[in-house]
Amino acid sequence: MLILNNATKEYDDVIVFKGLSHSIEKGKIYSLLGPSGCGKTTILRILAELEKPSKGNIDLQGQRVSYIFQEPRLLPWETVRKNLELVCPKKEIKKINEILELMELKDYSNAYPKELSGGMKQRVAIMRAFLYPHEILLMDEPFQALDLKLKTKLIKEIYNLHQSMKNTILFVTHDLDEALLLGDEILILSPKPAKIVKKFTINIPQAERKPDDMQFIKEEITRLLNHAPI
Numbered sequence: 722m723l724i725l726n727n728a729t730k731e732y733d734d735v736i737v738f739k740g741l742s743h744s745i746e747k748g749k750i751y752s753l754l755g756p757s758g759c760g761k762t763t764i765l766r767i768l769a770e771l772e773k774p775s776k777g778n779i780d781l782q783g784q785r786v787s788y789i790f791q792e793p794r795l796l797p798w799e800t801v802r803k804n805l806e807l808v809c810p811k812k813e814i815k816k817i818n819e820i821l822e823l824m825e826l827k828d829y830s831n832a833y834p835k836e837l838s839g840g841m842k843q844r845v846a847i848m849r850a851f852l853y854p855h856e857i858l859l860m861d862e863p864f865q866a867l868d869l870k871l872k873t874k875l876i877k878e879i880y881n882l883h884q885s886m887k888n889t890i891l892f893v894t895h896d897l898d899e900a901l902l903l904g905d906e907i908l909i910l911s912p913k914p915a916k917i918v919k920k921f922t923i924n925i926p927q928a929e930r931k932p933d934d935m936q937f938i939k940e941e942i943t944r945l946l947n948h949a950p951i
């Protein structure tokens with residue numbers, strides 16, 4: 722499915738990307754890696770229709786998009802449960818308890834965002850994005866506020882939720898291990914104007930992936946990114 726069709730994005734004299742085309746396959750997870758400022762967030766914002774391309778177009782073929790931002794963006798005046806209920810279709814409401822349990826936040830369902838740590842708020846934002854009806858999930862560095870143990874657990878849970886929902890995920894990260902643990906396809910972007918310089922397909926089942934076993938790919942990706950640190 723072609724999602725970016727000869728798309729260009731410019732801000733005044735900055736060309737973020739030019740004539741970018743890319744297809745995705747339904748139900749896969751794509752990790753996007755690239756140097757800082759190359760346009761990863763801009764690509765997600767355009768796919769979420771928060772911005773328009775300067776030229777070209779996007780074609781989501783009627784698929785709905787959910788977005789996990791770098792920061793949690795919860796409604797501060799609503800409880801955790803209410804933040805989730807507001808996006809959740811009535812017939813799915815019983816999923817909220819399940820997902821609160823999964824994310825170890827059951828005891829905080831009546832808490833307000835200001836009573837939560839940064840990592841807890843981000844977990845609520847992740848839950849909310851999964852509960853919001855969608856076919857395509859965009860994740861912009863969602864694990865930044867989380868410690869390693871929680872991040873590893875969340876990657877597993879996100880993968881399990883993805884397996885049951887069969888959503889397509891586009892995942893922006895600076896962390897090579899995260900990209901390799903979650904992605905079926907790893908897309909490497911050049912500095913701006915961004916182009917996809919290489920695509921890696923990971924054929925190891927998610928449960929069997931260990932960053933140490935993927936040393937060869939890690940070295941090649943690091944080499945590709947080396948001329949512009951991420």
Ligand SMILES: Nc1ncnc2c1ncn2[C@@H]1O[C@H](COP(=O)(O)OP(=O)(O)OP(=O)(O)O)[C@@H](O)[C@H]1O
Nearest residue numbers: 732735737755756757758759760761762763764913
């Ligand atoms: N609203 C804007 N006005 C002007 N320039 C912008 C705007 N938004 C983004 N840019 C520029 O577009 C380029 C791409 O930004 P973007 O945030 O997409 O990069 P990124 O790859 O996500 O960066 P990072 O990895 O550091 O988060 C940057 O040079 C940025 O300065």
